[in-house]
Amino acid sequence: xxxxxxxxxxxxxxxxxxxxxxxxxxxxxxxxxxxxxxxxxxxxxxxxxxxxxxxxxxxxxxxxxxxxxxxxxxxxxxxxxxxxxxxxxxxxxxxxxxxxxxxxxxxxxxxxxxxxxxxxxxxxxxxxxxxxxxxxxxxxxxxxxxxxxxxxxxxxxxxxxxxxxxxxxxxxxxxxxxxxxxxxxxxxxxxxxxxxxxxxxxxxxxxxxxxxx
Amino acid sequence: xxxxxxxxxxxxxxxxxxxxxxxxxxxxxxxxxxxxxxxxxxxxxxxxxxxxxxxxxxxxxxxxxxxxxxxxxxxxxxxxxxxxxxxxxxxxxxxxxxxxxxxxxxxxxxxxxxxxxxxxxxxxxxxxxxxxxxxxxxxxxxxxxxxxxxxxxxxxxxxxxxxxxxxxxxxxxxxxxxxxxxxxxxxxxxxxxxxxxxxxxxxxxxxxxxxxxxxxxxxxxxxxxxxxxx
Numbered sequence: 001x002x003x004x005x006x007x008x009x010x011x012x013x014x015x016x017x018x019x020x021x022x023x024x025x026x027x028x029x030x031x032x033x034x035x036x037x038x039x040x041x042x043x044x045x046x047x048x049x050x051x052x053x054x055x056x057x058x059x060x061x062x063x064x065x066x067x068x069x070x071x072x073x074x075x076x077x078x079x080x081x082x083x084x085x086x087x088x089x090x091x092x093x094x095x096x097x098x099x100x101x102x103x104x105x106x107x108x109x110x111x112x113x114x115x116x117x118x119x120x121x122x123x124x125x126x127x128x129x130x131x132x133x134x135x136x137x138x139x140x141x142x143x144x145x146x147x148x149x150x151x152x153x154x155x156x157x158x159x160x161x162x163x164x165x166x167x168x169x170x171x172x173x174x175x176x177x178x179x180x181x182x183x184x185x186x187x188x189x190x191x192x193x194x195x196x197x198x199x200x201x202x203x204x205x206x207x208x209x210x211x212x213x
Numbered sequence: 214x215x216x217x218x219x220x221x222x223x224x225x226x227x228x229x230x231x232x233x234x235x236x237x238x239x240x241x242x243x244x245x246x247x248x249x250x251x252x253x254x255x256x257x258x259x260x261x262x263x264x265x266x267x268x269x270x271x272x273x274x275x276x277x278x279x280x281x282x283x284x285x286x287x288x289x290x291x292x293x294x295x296x297x298x299x300x301x302x303x304x305x306x307x308x309x310x311x312x313x314x315x316x317x318x319x320x321x322x323x324x325x326x327x328x329x330x331x332x333x334x335x336x337x338x339x340x341x342x343x344x345x346x347x348x349x350x351x352x353x354x355x356x357x358x359x360x361x362x363x364x365x366x367x368x369x370x371x372x373x374x375x376x377x378x379x380x381x382x383x384x385x386x387x388x389x390x391x392x393x394x395x396x397x398x399x400x401x402x403x404x405x406x407x408x409x410x411x412x413x414x415x416x417x418x419x420x421x422x423x424x425x426x427x428x429x430x431x432x433x434x435x436x437x438x439x440x441x442x443x
Contacts, residue, residue: 029228036235043242055403055431056263063423082412170412176276177259177408179415180432184261 084173122189126164158192169199259408261434278407280414281349283325286366292319405433
């Protein structure tokens with residue numbers, strides 16, 4: 001530590017005058033290192049790595065005062081009906097008991113939020129889009145198409161008649177968590193068109209019956 | 214033969230670079246750490262596999278598990294948005310705020326109380342705010358303060374986005390950089406709903422946004438770490 005001071009202390013000058021012994025200009029750094037590393041350890045150990053929240057988008061239909069007299073026909077539609085921690089679905093149009101369709105009145109089928117439930121169902125029903133997407137992914141990776149064409153083509157595929165369209169209806173007991181879980185599943189299944197729609201009284205009645213079962 | 218003297222080297226090591234390094238690391242950790250902002254309400258948001266992060270310029274409405282509504286508006290490095298919104302709300306509801314309160318409000322995070330309670334709410338410490346018994350921001354059809362908060366803050370945040378966009382555009386022109394896109398500057402409308410809140414109470418907030426033709430909404434989620442692959 002005291003290299004500099006060593007030469008200063010030993011020398012005598014010609015006249016033999018004694019010089020005051022120079023004390024070392026060096027400071028012992030060890031406690032400072034201790035402190036610095038203590039602080040470092042403290043900060044590293046106390047900081048918790050909080051996961052950053054992520055956002056999921058959903059575009060709601062604009063609010064219109066008068067409902068359309070002739071709602072646009074929906075091809076390949078799937079309707080989810082949510083209640084508290086439960087999820088039901090039916091495909092196509094809704095038919096009441098009094099006015100049954102070609103396959104009889106609509107029946108609600110229950111599924112769940114797990115990978116074997118809604119995710120499998122959506123992947124099966126939307127297999128057309130998922131298959132097309134795979135092809136586009138390959139083209140994009142092999143640099144056959146650029147990112148803009150990729151995005152446009154994917155969007156076009158999602159809007160074809162073969163792509164699945166999803167309506168989401170909720171009753172009063174459904175939780176926000178259920179709704180967002182379903183949104184996430186729809187996002188995973190690459191559903192292009194989805195819309196939250198108010199539930200009709202007939203559907204609500206059927207939902208109540210299905211819950212009791 | 215004279216012996217060759219080996220100069221004795223000091224056994225101690227120069228610690229200075231080590232201190233430098235240690236303090237550099239300490240400084241780095243301290244500066245890179247972002248402090249968790251104290252929110253007046255604990256909200257447990259659902260998990261998802263989404264990848265987009267929350268933007269800086271936003272209007273965020275929080276719905277807690279009991280359906281209480283909290284409001285927050287923020288723009289990056291522009292406190293005028295919050296200040297002007299508060300002043301406009303004060304004029305509309307005939308509630309006056311002192312300069313001190315306005316300044317404190319500009320640093321606050323989300324809040325959930327009626328306009329009448331707001332002046333005293335601002336004065337509280339963050340601990341008191343957490344314990345403050347409130348019904349949240351009134352958002353019923355009879356008394357819809359949330360709608361006014363959304364309208365007035367949206368006006369101000371749009372102005373702020375416009376100036377930020379213009380500034381960036383001029384900057385880009387001077388430096389021959391590609392022009393910025395306007396849509397990157399527009400605010401996002403974000404819902405932070407507790408997973409135990411009913412969808413009905415969230416829908417009330419959604420309807421407020423839809424009434425203002427703000428239909429592109431975002432839900433806050435936490436990313437799942439062990440996301441099962443489909």
